[in-house]
Amino acid sequence: MGMTITEKILSRIMDKPVKAGETIYPEPDMTIVHDGYVVPLYNDLQNLGVKEIINPEKMMFVTDHEVFPVSQKAADKSKKIKEIAKELKIGKHYDSGRGGIGHVAPVEDGYIKPGMFIKAYDTHCPNFGAVGALAFPIFGDVLSVAVKGSTWITVPETIKIVLAGKLKEGVTIRDLSQYIISKIDPEIANYSVIEFAGPALNEISIDGRMTLCNVPLEIGPKSIIFPSDDITKNYYKGEIEEVYSDEDANYKETFQFDLSLIKPQVSLPSAPENVVDVDQVIGKNITHAFIGSCASGMIDDMRMAASILKNNKIHSDVNLYIVPASQEVYSKMAQEGLVDIFIKADSIILPPGCGPCAGGKIGTLAKNEVSISTATRNDPGRMGGGNSSELYLASPLTVAASAVNGKITNPSNYSSRRDVYDL
16 A cells, blocks of 8 residues: 555654554654744743753744734743744744744745655644645644654544636635635544645645645644645755655545635634635625735735735725735735735735734734634634624635725626736
8 A cells, every 4th residue: 555645754754654543753854833832832941941952953933923012021022032042042033024924934945845744833834735845733742842852643644635627717726725624524634634636736836735735724634735746846946855645545535626616705703614605795894804824925815915906995994904924925025016006005014924813913803893804713802802803714805805895795806817917
């Protein structure tokens, strides 16, 4: 019996063949910790009397949740993180203004490569699967990795999702991602690795793959991954370690989706998998909108938003926050004239990072506000506003069109879909 991508990567780490269901102690190629947990991790190390961590060159700190301190407490924490990074001799620290979201910037800068195994203190680290890297979220186990270099895992089974066809005008990869999680039982997805396959992959950019490796996490898979192909090779502009499953690999389940059948989707409050066609909620008034996050804050997403916002104004009742996922995305926005489009549309551009999605630390909702966004989740209070706020999730096209109209809108009336949006 052949191996899946997941089994191959973990076999390389363990230096022996491993199969789904086995318990192993793999040492990650890299461990990433975001700014919300650096200080607690340091305090735990101090309580244990640990002065040095194992393999500090393989650990990365990322300031992405609070890149813009708005309180004394936040500023003090930011300063403390810098001190900890130096004391522990951390291999790489993405400080504010020097990277962006921890699931995006390390890929752009070449730290993440196909075939790598990463552990990270954040649910959405499987973004790295877009380039063929296997990433597992860890939380309390970060301490074990810091002290001992590893912690146990059970090798997950793999679910194959085969994609065929082409998306229609006004429909995006974000819509496909939300549609997928409405059709797969979370009990099947739980602790599995989702692996994408099929002819449609030839049309999906690395940015689109990040979205597909992000949104389906809300139904419980351990990770999500793409095989290596020409798009991966072109992204790295050179030779890469090719990762792919064997033809006779064993899969837990196989699902097939025809992209031509997908319509614009919206996730209703208060769960990402509570998905309907946008036509079912057209006309719902909104006052808050946000385009960004590790799910939809890449340059492809910004181009889509700009294709709607060019020569339009945000509705007077709405505040639209634009948050690039990284400094590189922000730079491309400026070079391509997108920043000017967003400013002229009366958008609010925030520093690269998680933005409102990080618990509403900036761009916060008021009580009883209604928001539509490209955030990762829509549980009550996710972006502030407490239990009285309503959060809808949608594609950059749908969010931009809704921000212009002041109500949830089908973007098909605004957009002309192209491989690259013509501004």
